[in-house]
Amino acid sequence: MATIEDVAKFAGLSRTTVSRVINDQPYVSEDKRVRVEDAMKALGYVPNSSARRLRSQKTETIAVLLPRITNPFFNHLIESMEMKASEWGYQVIICQTHNLPDKERDYLELLRKKQVDGIIMTSLENEWEVVEEYLQSGPIVLCNENVSTAPVPVVHIDQEKAAYEATIHLIENGASEIAFLQGGHDSYVFRDREKGFLKALNERGISPIETELFSSAVDVKSGRELFHQIQAHYPSINGVFAGSDEMAAGFIYEAVKAGVKVPEDILVIGFDNQAISMLMNPSITTIEQPFQKMAGRCVELLVQQVEQGYNLKHEEHVFPHRLQSRVSTSRQTNLVPL
Amino acid sequence: MATIEDVAKFAGLSRTTVSRVINDQPYVSEDKRVRVEDAMKALGYVPNSSARRLRSQKTETIAVLLPRITNPFFNHLIESMEMKASEWGYQVIICQTHNLPDKERDYLELLRKKQVDGIIMTSLENEWEVVEEYLQSGPIVLCNENVSTAPVPVVHIDQEKAAYEATIHLIENGASEIAFLQGGHDSYVFRDREKGFLKALNERGISPIETELFSSAVDVKSGRELFHQIQAHYPSINGVFAGSDEMAAGFIYEAVKAGVKVPEDILVIGFDNQAISMLMNPSITTIEQPFQKMAGRCVELLVQQVEQGYNLKHEEHVFPHRLQSRVSTSRQTNLVPL
DNA sequence: TTGTAGGCGTTATCAA
DNA sequence: TTGATAACGCCTACAA
Numbered sequence: 092m093a094t095i096e097d098v099a100k101f102a103g104l105s106r107t108t109v110s111r112v113i114n115d116q117p118y119v120s121e122d123k124r125v126r127v128e129d130a131m132k133a134l135g136y137v138p139n140s141s142a143r144r145l146r147s148q149k150t151e152t153i154a155v156l157l158p159r160i161t162n163p164f165f166n167h168l169i170e171s172m173e174m175k176a177s178e179w180g181y182q183v184i185i186c187q188t189h190n191l192p193d194k195e196r197d198y199l200e201l202l203r204k205k206q207v208d209g210i211i212m213t214s215l216e217n218e219w220e221v222v223e224e225y226l227q228s229g230p231i232v233l234c235n236e237n238v239s240t241a242p243v244p245v246v247h248i249d250q251e252k253a254a255y256e257a258t259i260h261l262i263e264n265g266a267s268e269i270a271f272l273q274g275g276h277d278s279y280v281f282r283d284r285e286k287g288f289l290k291a292l293n294e295r296g297i298s299p300i301e302t303e304l305f306s307s308a309v310d311v312k313s314g315r316e317l318f319h320q321i322q323a324h325y326p327s328i329n330g331v332f333a334g335s336d337e338m339a340a341g342f343i344y345e346a347v348k349a350g351v352k353v354p355e356d357i358l359v360i361g362f363d364n365q366a367i368s369m370l371m372n373p374s375i376t377t378i379e380q381p382f383q384k385m386a387g388r389c390v391e392l393l394v395q396q397v398e399q400g401y402n403l404k405h406e407e408h409v410f411p412h413r414l415q416s417r418v419s420t421s422r423q424t425n426l427v428p429l
Numbered sequence: 430m431a432t433i434e435d436v437a438k439f440a441g442l443s444r445t446t447v448s449r450v451i452n453d454q455p456y457v458s459e460d461k462r463v464r465v466e467d468a469m470k471a472l473g474y475v476p477n478s479s480a481r482r483l484r485s486q487k488t489e490t491i492a493v494l495l496p497r498i499t500n501p502f503f504n505h506l507i508e509s510m511e512m513k514a515s516e517w518g519y520q521v522i523i524c525q526t527h528n529l530p531d532k533e534r535d536y537l538e539l540l541r542k543k544q545v546d547g548i549i550m551t552s553l554e555n556e557w558e559v560v561e562e563y564l565q566s567g568p569i570v571l572c573n574e575n576v577s578t579a580p581v582p583v584v585h586i587d588q589e590k591a592a593y594e595a596t597i598h599l600i601e602n603g604a605s606e607i608a609f610l611q612g613g614h615d616s617y618v619f620r621d622r623e624k625g626f627l628k629a630l631n632e633r634g635i636s637p638i639e640t641e642l643f644s645s646a647v648d649v650k651s652g653r654e655l656f657h658q659i660q661a662h663y664p665s666i667n668g669v670f671a672g673s674d675e676m677a678a679g680f681i682y683e684a685v686k687a688g689v690k691v692p693e694d695i696l697v698i699g700f701d702n703q704a705i706s707m708l709m710n711p712s713i714t715t716i717e718q719p720f721q722k723m724a725g726r727c728v729e730l731l732v733q734q735v736e737q738g739y740n741l742k743h744e745e746h747v748f749p750h751r752l753q754s755r756v757s758t759s760r761q762t763n764l765v766p767l
Numbered sequence: 768t769t770g771t772a773g774g775c776g777t778t779a780t781c782a783a
Numbered sequence: 784t785t786g787a788t789a790a791c792g793c794c795t796a797c798a799a
Contacts, residue, residue, distance in 0.1 A: 105786045140544040141482035142776030185523045206478040372710040443770045480792035
């Protein structure tokens with residue numbers, strides 16, 4: 092591969108001049124500029140990114156940490172993040188933690204090794220204190236998980252309020268005994284949503300049921316399993332708050348199979364307004380999050396910190412959510428005809 | 430940030446010795462090794478990845494090109510690719526082309542800039558000749574798209590055979606007039622599947638209908654739109670071959686809404702055996718691809734070429750597919766009870 | 768077993 | 784307007 096040196100020789104000029112042309116710098120006469128450009132073309136020269144990185148101490152790469160990319164919530168986020176990063180000339184490294192703290196730390200190490208300029212975390216597997224160490228090596232932005240003590244920008248919806256509204260919606264449509272199905276026992280999202288859930292129950296004089304049983308729920312599979320557990324252990328439950336549309340879909344799938352009617356026998360609400368929530372029959376009421384805007388903001392905040400420096404302060408960026416009402420919580424009989 | 434020089438000074442040794450310790454090389458006495466390790470710990474030293482890259486001419490990073498990450502087909506592939514790459518100590522850069530040839534070329538440039546060691550392409554937006562140029566800069570593996578003239582490893586199922594079997598399945602379950610809904614008019618996947626589709630029709634004495642209309646189909650949205658177009662222009666169609674489960678789901682969603690019965694009035698088959706195909710009501714018959722194995726193989730092939738060199742030869746890795754029969758093509762009345 | 772020194776390909780500083 | 788030279792941080796002949 093041709094180097095800047097080769098180009099310089101070929102053009103009969105110095106590396107410096109070639110470098111100036113490459114970087115569109117002033118103080119290059121027109122004829123030299125042309126000679127350099129011809130030489131570059133002739134040799135098929137492309138600047139070596141490793142050398143640039145070493146010299147500039149920048150990688151123009153960011154890492155996005157998430158549990159797994161097949162989860163629609165996360166792949167929608169990262170889709171927009173990659174697009175926005177690309178606009179800014181940054182690459183995105185995809186880092187699946189599979190909810191393992193060790194894996195998360197491995198990926199955080201990318202920051203210390205200077206393999207990336209910054210990191211966006213869309214989930215949190217270690218205690219915040221562990222993560223905080225890495226701020227010495229570069230900026231971090233939190234997406235979704237709102238750690239109120241973290242001296243970094245956090246981008247999220249008001250999870251507590253959303254869960255509160257979802258629960259009130261269930262109650263007002265007739266639910267009197269409600270299960271809270273939400274994965275990530277120790278996540279901040281979990282805690283915030285649980286707060287909102289309990290607040291709604293409390294306000295309406297409904298006593299919460301033991302939810303330990305349901306706290307490992309994340310995907311279609313767990314939604315299916317939980318249907319059967321609820322049938323077996325809590326047959327009187329007539330409302331379900333599911334932390335994701337996939338979980339709600341899995342739950343409803345089994346309910347339909349078992350002849351339990353949604354919403355007649357049991358109301359179900361999901362989260363995220365994914366395609367599946369519209370496609371299911373019955374369609375699923377859900378909470379919509381503005382993925383694209385949130386993802387875009389995360390990247391902007393991170394790139395800004397990378398390029399203009401960062402100071403350690405907590406800074407909340409709260410985005411609006413929206414309840415999308417559909418058949419799964421509608422006691423009026425406006426069902427989609429089969 | 431501490432450099433190898435700092436560590437050397439701190440330990441009262443040379444850079445060389447420190448380097449030897451870092452890289453687990455022989456010829457370091459135990460006491461020096463300990464002194465170096467202590468120094469590294471004391472200074473919080475981490476080797477700088479940019480410097481290593483420049484020195485070693487390796488990045489331990491690969492790029493995966495795909496249209497968009499929210500498409501389940503592609504996010505399932507990349508999920509497994511990232512895991513396998515991680516096992517091998519490689520990072521994965523995610524490159525969404527959004528089906529734009531220019532974007533694809535931009536990402537291929539990563540190879541020329543030496544920003545990645547190799548590339549996996551799961552779709553193809555430029556003519557192969559354009560892509561072939563980049564083989565001068567590093568290895569490429571094709572996943573899914575089988576370009577028979579490409580001197581690279583290609584990993585895929587037998588698309589023609591799969592489409593043939595799907596079509597026969599439709600016919601044997603009663604379809605006599607079939608629409609071929611498949612996106613990517615000029616893709617190799619499209620051509621191969623179309624071949625299988627036409628072969629089946631031909632064998633059973635069914636004449637194909639004009640398919641131009643349906644060739645932009647990829648996602649839920651287009652599935653929905655195509656239902657209405659077919660209702661309007663080809664009301665006698667009673668079988669649908671959809672190139673993805675999402676498309677099939679969108680089609681069925683509108684059919685159900687319009688009171689058209691699947692499978693009684695029209696048979697539908699999807700592709701990929703995604704979660705949605707099981708969850709829909711009626712559930713969708715589909716073709717399963719072994720994503721995980723294919724993705725793993727792609728990464729192995731690429732890493733092998735990166736580390737052991739590559740020669741330009743075409744090499745096919747064909748994986749088995751499987752038809753998963755469900756309600757959407759079943760004329761027997763074993764319907765899931767509503 | 769340890770250390771010296773050169774170079775990977777760029778860019779920035781300084782002098783001409 | 785141009786060019787010589789010194790880093791960036793690491794690894795590896797080669798010498799000791």
